[in-house]
Amino acid sequence: MNGSATDGLRIALFQGPATAGDVPAFLSVLDRRAAEAAGRGAVLLMLPEMALTGYNIGAPAVRRAAVAQDHATIEAIRAIARRHRIALLLGYPERATVERVHNAAILIGRDGAILANYRKQHLFGSVDRDAFAAGDADSIIRLGPFTAGILICYDIEFPEAVRALALKGVDLLLVPTALMRPYEIVPRLMVPTRAYENGIFVAYCNRAGVEDDFAYTGESCVVAPDGSILARAGSGEEMILADLDPAAIAEARALAPYLDERRPEIYGPLSGVIER
Numbered sequence: 001m002n003g004s005a006t007d008g009l010r011i012a013l014f015q016g017p018a019t020a021g022d023v024p025a026f027l028s029v030l031d032r033r034a035a036e037a038a039g040r041g042a043v044l045l046m047l048p049e050m051a052l053t054g055y056n057i058g059a060p061a062v063r064r065a066a067v068a069q070d071h072a073t074i075e076a077i078r079a080i081a082r083r084h085r086i087a088l089l090l091g092y093p094e095r096a097t098v099e100r101v102h103n104a105a106i107l108i109g110r111d112g113a114i115l116a117n118y119r120k121q122h123l124f125g126s127v128d129r130d131a132f133a134a135g136d137a138d139s140i141i142r143l144g145p146f147t148a149g150i151l152i153c154y155d156i157e158f159p160e161a162v163r164a165l166a167l168k169g170v171d172l173l174l175v176p177t178a179l180m181r182p183y184e185i186v187p188r189l190m191v192p193t194r195a196y197e198n199g200i201f202v203a204y205c206n207r208a209g210v211e212d213d214f215a216y217t218g219e220s221c222v223v224a225p226d227g228s229i230l231a232r233a234g235s236g237e238e239m240i241l242a243d244l245d246p247a248a249i250a251e252a253r254a255l256a257p258y259l260d261e262r263r264p265e266i267y268g269p270l271s272g273v274i275e276r
Contacts, residue, residue, distance in 0.1 A: 009144045009172075009244045011044045011203055012037035015220040016237035018209030020054035023065075023073060030088070031080050033239065038086040042241055043110065044143065046205040047090035048176050048220075049120075049153050050103065055091075055178040055207065056214040059131040066095035069117060074106065082112035087143070091152065091176040094119065096133070103132045105150055105176050107141065116141045118150035122158055127214075138165065145246040146172035146201070153177035156194055156204070157186060160270060166198040166259060171225075171249050175204045180214040187219040187232075196227030199253035201244050208237045225252035 014033045020026060030047070037045040049055055052073070053065040067073050074092075081088045087110050094104035094117065102119040109115045119135025120128070139150045149170035155161050156175050165173065173194070179186055187204055195202040202223045207216040218235035222242035230242040253259065 007144055008246060009044070009146060010040075010042045010241060011046065011222065011244065012040065012042035012239055012241045013046045013203060013205040013220045013222065013231075013233070014239045015048070015206055015208050015218055015233045016239075017051075018207075018237045020051065020211070021057065023052065026052060027073075027076055027080070030077065030090075031083075034080050034084040034086050034088065036239065037241070038084040040241055042086060044087040044089065046174060046176060046203055047088070048205050048207045049091035049105070049178040050093065051090045051176070051207075052092035054211055056127055056180075056211045062093050062131040063101060066093040066101045068095045069106065069114060071095075074114075077106075078108050078112040078114070081108045081110060085110045087115070089150070089174055089176065091178075093131075100133050101131065102135055103128060103152060104135075105139075105152055105174075107139070107150065107174075116150060118152065120152040120155060121161065122154045124154040128154075138168070140165070140168060140170060143172065146244065148172040148174055151175050153179060156202075157190060159194065159197070162194045162198055162200075166200055170200060171246075172201045172244065173203070175202065177204060178207045178214075179217050179219075181217055184217050184219065187217065187221050191221060192223050192227045192229065195223040195225055196252070196256060197258055199225045199249055199256065199259060201225060201249075203242070206233075208233075208235065225249050226255065 107116040116139040118139035149165040231240040
């Protein structure tokens with residue numbers, strides 16, 4: 001992705017579509033939203049967790065809808081990225097093998113190349129555990145002046161996961177999510193805290209609407225390294241944009257130098273097993 005250390009990055013988050021499950025309809029929406037975001041100067045458009053198919057659709061439907069990275073649907077998404085010259089990050093059910101399906105997020109470059117494919121590591125409840133195998137590898141990629149990492153939804157609620165990426169040099173965290181009520185505390189308090197305690201940008205892109213018994217909270221947000229909110233959506237279908245300035249990282253870390261002042265020699269139990 002183009003960019004220099006002084007360019008910054010404009011990103012867009014699409015909090016939708018409010019309904020999912022019709023792949024051709026989704027591709028049509030994605031095409032329109034990609035054109036809109038590119039027209040407004042964004043170089044990256046994010047969509048939510050499992051945006052391609054819907055999230056709370058049941059394990060049998062997930063297995064039927066799962067696609068490999070070389071599937072025609074992914075090729076169609078790559079063509080949209082190329083057509084509008086905008087990078088795309090979105091969630092989908094990835095078929096890794098005949099039996100193994102992951103809750104994944106794929107990052108496609110402005111030229112249509114697959115830049116990264118992240119598999120959710122922390123599975124949430126039966127909606128994840130009945131349908132998906134857990135991932136175990138990071139996805140870190142250079143995006144303009146930033147080193148970007150990807151997490152999915154529940155992953156960001158574990159401070160260790162975010163801190164581990166920050167220690168690997170990540171300064172922009174991209175998080176597709178499908179957060180439902182009553183967990184509004186996550187975008188309101190937890191996401192800004194993760195940004196502040198690590199001195200990183202966090203882009204958190206949620207779903208809107210209702211899917212079976214899940215009422216999604218919306219409230220997608222882009223948070224600066226000092227914890228301030230650069231953009232926040234409401235509860236409905238919406239697109240938000242934010243400009244990320246790399247200079248803000250050093251400024252925030254100078255005021256809150258948590259990464260430099262850690263004492264890892266006393267944190268051993270954090271990587272251990274809890275005795276119950």
